[in-house]
Amino acid sequence: MKKYILVLAVFVMVSMGFVTINNETEAEKKGKEIFEKVLAVNDGNTRKSSMTIIKINRRGKKRVEKIVNLVKEGEVEKTLFFTTYPADVRGVGFLSFDYHEDGKDDDRWLYLPATKKTRRISSAASRNEYFLGTDFTYRDAEKPEADEEKWIYVKDVNKEGVYYWEVERYITDGESNYSKMVSLIDQSNHLIIETQYFDKRGELMKSAIASGIKEINGFWTALETHMINHQKNHQTILKTENIEFDIEIDDHFFTVMALENGVID
């Protein structure tokens, strides 16, 4: 009898283990599929937009900044933006070339209208650094790339009639501020709608919620993202206005001369 129980116990344990292993594989497989769907979301080769950045500190004090932004993707991703508000920093411009090549630094230029001087900035800015003093790191603000994250499917979630996939995301390409991220993906348009960021100690660090989801000229986009840093008690709201996708943007906009000419309309 004892022997029988022992065999049964071993069998149960092995099968539970098997089920778990099998589940993990399934979860990873499904996670990968979801990730591919997210990567496939088209956000155009060029974009032009105005952006309002609202930073809210722990005292509830707000700082509002506005920028206009031009992006052209390709072998080299070119970005140009100008500050338009507040008035005393209007015209501060920033031009960057991102070469997508390992070991090659980005090229960046900075223009300060008060000094009428352009300076080249050479930096291999870490994607874990905060962007424009907001709660977004460069990595948070960008769409993830195929080889840098591992996604694991957790469950389906229904929120007010909208279906989402919940996934756990792990960064696999080197350094990160996070131990993991947990995201909700809208099953209909494959946009990342909510993300919780956990620090290296496993504590909740930040959470981002996208809203104002719209299809503009066939491109699904979130017009507002609200990031809360729970540990620093600081928030950032990014509002996108007048966004245009896949428009013709001439390369001459991405030159130092254009930077010095000032704000684009």
Added chain:
Amino acid sequence: MKYINFIQKFRWLVISFILVLFVVIVSGMQHLKVNTSLDKWFKEGDPLKQATEQFEDIFGNDQFVGILVETEDVFTAENLKLIEELGEEIKNGVPFVDEVYSIMENEITSLDAEGSITIRSLTQGNSLNNKTDMNALKERAFIDDNFYDRLLTKDCKQSMVAISFTPFPANWTDDKQQTPSVAAGELVSNIIKKNKYASLNLNATGLPVVNYQLLSVIGKETKIMTMISLLLSILITAFILRSFRGVMMTFVTAIMAILMMLGILSFAQVQIESTFLGMPILVGIAISICYSIHVLTFFKRHMRFDGNRREAVAKAFKDTYRSIIFTYLTTVAALLTFLFVEIEFVRFVGLSSALIVSLIFALVMVFMPAVLSVGKNASAKKVRQEETKMSKRFEDLSNWVMGNGKLVLTTFSIVFVIMIYGMTKVEVSTDWERTYGRKLEGINMALNVAESDLGALFSYEVLIELPNMDDAKSPENLKKLEALGKEILKFEDTKRINSIVDYVKNFNKILNNNDVAYDVIPDNRNEVAQLLYLYETAGGTEAEDWVDYEYKYFRLNVETDYYNTQVIKENIASIQEKAEASFPGSKVSIVGSLPQALKMQDYLVDGQIKTFALSLIIITMLLIIVFKSIKVGLIGLIPNISPAVFVGGVMGYMGIPLDMVTITLIPMLLGLAVDDTIHFINHCKHAFEETKNYNKAISNTFKTVGLALFFTTLILSVNFSVNTTSSVKMLCNMGIMSVVGIIAALLADYFVLPILLKNMKAFGEESEETDINSESATGIKEHNKLVEEKELEPELV
């Protein structure tokens, strides 16, 4: 003594009632609220506390940890890797860490050969393989002033790893009930002790680390010292009383009172200041011993002389109850004066000590007679109508004192004057080295960091609230801030200053090809705004460290190098004045750990004077009322001032500073010393009323009360001297000073009080036929025996 008879009659009921009450009160301890932080020293609503809170509200958590690396050469591949690992381990393993700053974390902003601004970490793009690489790294490290100035010494032997924290949540504690700051301090302390970092010779400073180390040492030592002092007291009390029940009663009373105090404080939702809990516990044990010894000495004496237990209990209480009531009142009055001190922990010590003394008083007056009355009468063999050897020795002492009045008074006066001179040398100090001492690892480490080129002993913050939003972008205001900084740098004790000025100037210089001519604040407002914008967008939320979100506040951080209370006080006053003159219409506050320490000193000195003066007035008034004589009240003052004068004098000569522990000692000693005086005068007065002769009355007092005072002093001295074993300097000093004070009080009671009582005819004229000078020692003995047989009935009023 109706109430004693009542208690004796219903003794089992009384005992049961008290035990039930004890259980009910002690059950409250489950709601015990313990405060382990050292930063809640100021009362709510204190102006400096409010200014500090405003500062923290605007600029965030001002707590930091600085870890100093000391090695032959920081620039070896192994050391740089270790520094990097240390930073990573802290970021990943310590809660509430906001940023880690180190030579491996921070970026260097510089101009490269082509005129590009480069922003890179030290090792980015450089290998660490050989000496040439290391030399190139060293060269890079010294390009950016903001990089090396705070992180690296010129000789590359020392480097700083600094940690800033996110705001600590208000109601967070870890599984050890530690506050966020202390919990972070513990984890940092554990990391830096790891073997793998041994070659970096790490020392850490900052409140989280120092507080954690202090709390863990004080917590451990308080437990051990309380146990040792309890054990020693039990042994000595057992030796003196030679009665198992007496010893049990004394300590059961003390322990019950301690537990009940904790229960009552829990019910009343008063936070227990764990760091200072040792003081009320010590007072509790001391008072319990004093009261018990007085009652038990008389009880034993009566048992010895006539053997009837119940009568002995009644007589013992009759002999002592008035003294105990009055000593209780004076002690509590002295302790309650602590409530006038504006510092939370002093108030806690006063309140909890007063509570414990009240509980002991109640237990001694009600529980003790009930327990003592249980048992048999003494057998006929044990009843002996003769004095003990000790009593006889005290009689001899009395005779010697009364026979050498002039010599005794002259000697005492000389010593008194010497001690008063010593008092003038006492310094108030709350600096770490003098109050805690280097024996404490945490303090030693912090001082090592402070003494290094990169560290500082203390820092303070000048907070300037400008009249309007965006005023902080004005070039004039920035220039004024720069000028103020230059003034502050002229002070000898200033080690470094930090403000937004450095960043604006540095960015301006870099944007202009590193030309030193541009190492200035630009004149154009938009240019300043754009440089600030650049700084903020480059630095993330860290920008809030120096200018607030509305550009309305300036923060100027001043690091100081050495600690001299007077000099720093003058400097701070001067900064306040200069800042107010430079920024008319602005509000200037100076906050931080140093101004807090200085303010606390002010409160301590002020509180010390207030509590001492108040206690003295209350005690004198009580003495006058109790003994219905102004003369007796004033004579009683002398032995009560003595402990303060002797303690002050010894502190002055030994260079012991007045700190938060020694400051609470003097009023406490006053409360204890007055007990002895009251017992002495009370007994003496009644003996005089019986004999109408001072020498006889005093001799009788020496034999009874004198003996009890000797025992209580012995036990209290041993009890307090346990503190001298502490590795915390201020607790050790408290031990020494308590013993000095207690012995000074006893000496004054033995040598000065009787002579003054006699010389000033405190209780009136002697009757003529009894003159000590004409009487032989045998005569006194005969008289005393007569007094004993008549059963002295002391009556106070």
